[in-house]
Amino acid sequence: MPLQQAKPPLPSDDKRWKLVNATMRRYGYADHALIETLHSVQDAFGFLDETALRFVAGSLDLPLSKVFGVATFYHIFMLKPKGRHACVVCTGTACYIKGAGALLDGIHTRYDINPGDTTDDDRLSLLTARCVGACGLAPAVVLNGDVLGKQTAETLTTRLEALD
Numbered sequence: 001m002p003l004q005q006a007k008p009p010l011p012s013d014d015k016r017w018k019l020v021n022a023t024m025r026r027y028g029y030a031d032h033a034l035i036e037t038l039h040s041v042q043d044a045f046g047f048l049d050e051t052a053l054r055f056v057a058g059s060l061d062l063p064l065s066k067v068f069g070v071a072t073f074y075h076i077f078m079l080k081p082k083g084r085h086a087c088v089v090c091t092g093t094a095c096y097i098k099g100a101g102a103l104l105d106g107i108h109t110r111y112d113i114n115p116g117d118t119t120d121d122d123r124l125s126l127l128t129a130r131c132v133g134a135c136g137l138a139p140a141v142v143l144n145g146d147v148l149g150k151q152t153a154e155t156l157t158t159r160l161e162a163l164d
C-alpha cells in the first residue's frame with residue numbers, strides 16, 4: 001500500500017473548511033481537484049486568501065506557486081480583497097429567499113459599490129458567497145471573518161458604519 005502523505009490540519013474550526021475538505025476528498029486529493037477545490041473555497045468564503053491557498057496546496061500536495069498561479073490566472077477567482085474590511089454577503093438559496101438582495105441594495109445605496117468592488121478609500125470590499133454554512137441564520141453575512149445572522153439592510157449598514 002502506498003504511503004499516504006499526512007494532510008495538513010484544517011486552518012481553523014470554521015466549518016466552511018470541512019466543505020472545502022469534502023471537495024478534495026471527493027476527488028481523492030488528486031491534483032486535478034485543484035480548480036474544483038478553489039471554486040469551493042470561493043463559494044464558501046467569497047474569496048481566496050493566502051491561508052486557503054496554503055491549505056489547498058498542502059492538502060493536494062502541490063507547490064504553493066502552482067496554486068497561486070491557477071488562482072491568479074482564472075479571472076473567475078477573486079483573491080483577498082484590498083479593502084481594510086471585507087463584507088461577504090451570502091447569496092445562496094436560503095439567504096436569497098430571506099433578503100440577501102436587499103442587503104446588497106442597501107450597501108450599494110450607502111457606499112455605491114457592487115459585489116467585487118472596493119470603496120475608493122479602500123475601507124470596504126464587498127463580495128458574495130454561495131453558502132457560508134449558516135443557512136439557519138439567513139440572510140447571513142461574514143464581516144471580517146465573523147458570521148452575522150438575520151441581517152437587514154439597516155442592521156448591516158449600522159455595523160459597517162461602526163467599523164474604523
Ligand code: FES
Pocket residue numbers: 090091092093094095096130131132133134135136138140
Ligand atoms: S445559503 Fe446562505 S448560509 Fe447557506
